[in-house]
Amino acid sequence: MMIYDQPPQFEMKEFFRSLASLEVQYGVNEADLLLSTLARVGNFAMDPLRVRTFFKRTSDGLKLDWEIFAQTKYRTLQNFVELPEVGQVGVFRVFIVEDVPDKGRAVAGTRTYRVSDPANTSDTARVNVKVDSETGRALSIINWRGTKENRPITRTATVKLKWGGEQTAPELEISRFLCWEFLGLGGRETPSPAPKK
Numbered sequence: 001m002m003i004y005d006q007p008p009q010f011e012m013k014e015f016f017r018s019l020a021s022l023e024v025q026y027g028v029n030e031a032d033l034l035l036s037t038l039a040r041v042g043n044f045a046m047d048p049l050r051v052r053t054f055f056k057r058t059s060d061g062l063k064l065d066w067e068i069f070a071q072t073k074y075r076t077l078q079n080f081v082e083l084p085e086v087g088q089v090g091v092f093r094v095f096i097v098e099d100v101p102d103k104g105r106a107v108a109g110t111r112t113y114r115v116s117d118p119a120n121t122s123d124t125a126r127v128n129v130k131v132d133s134e135t136g137r138a139l140s141i142i143n144w145r146g147t148k149e150n151r152p153i154t155r156t157a158t159v160k161l162k163w164g165g166e167q168t169a170p171e172l173e174i175s176r177f178l179c180w181e182f183l184g185l186g187g188r189e190t191p192s193p194a195p196k197k
Helices: 033-039 066-074 076-082 134-142
Strands: 002-006 049-053 055-058 061-064 089-099 110-116 124-130 155-165 170-180
Touching: 049 066, 066 076, 066 089, 076 089, 076 124, 089 134, 110 134, 124 134, 124 170, 134 170
Parallel strands: none
Antiparallel strands: 002 049, 055 061, 089 110, 089 155, 110 124, 155 170
16 A cells, blocks of 8 residues: 655745735734735645545556556546536445434435545545435445444445436435455455346
8 A cells, every 4th residue: 555645835936925014914904905916825735635546456567556646636426416417427435333323314224325536535425325225225234323332343345336316415325335445455256236127
C-alpha cells in the first residue's frame, strides 16, 4: 500500500496580493469587498491532495491497482455523490459502517449505512438499505444498532452505487454488493443473483 498526503500549499507566483492599510490589518476598519476578495489567503492556496493506492501481485511483479488510485486521487466518489443524476451507476471501493438515519428520514424495514472514500474520509454518503434485500443480508454482519454490539464496525467493501428515485428527488442506493475487501485485492465478486421469474 502507498499513501501520499500533500497538505495545502501556496503557489508563490500567485501569492503577491494587495496590501491592506494598518487600520484594516489591526481590525480598526473593515476591508472593503474588493480588498477582502483579493487579499484572502485561501484564494492562493492549492487544495490538499490525498492518494491511497494498493499494489497487487501478478506474474509480472507488483502492479498498481488503478481503480483505487483513480478513485482516491480524482475523488470520484465525492463527484458521484455531489452531482446526482437518476440512473447514474458507479463501482466504488469504500469503508462501510452502519449509521443512524438522518433526522426524520428513518424508513421502516431499512437500515442506514455510511460509505466513505478510503483516502478522503470526509467524502461520505448515507444509504438506506432494505433489511430483507440481498444487500441488506450481506451487510447484516456489520449491524450494531439494536444488537449486542455496542460500537460501530467499519469494514472495507466494493459496492455498486446507483442514483434512483425521481429526477426531482434522487435517492442514492446500493444496487449491488460486490464483495468485502477491495475488488481485485483479496475481494472476489459475489455471483449476481438469478433473476426471479
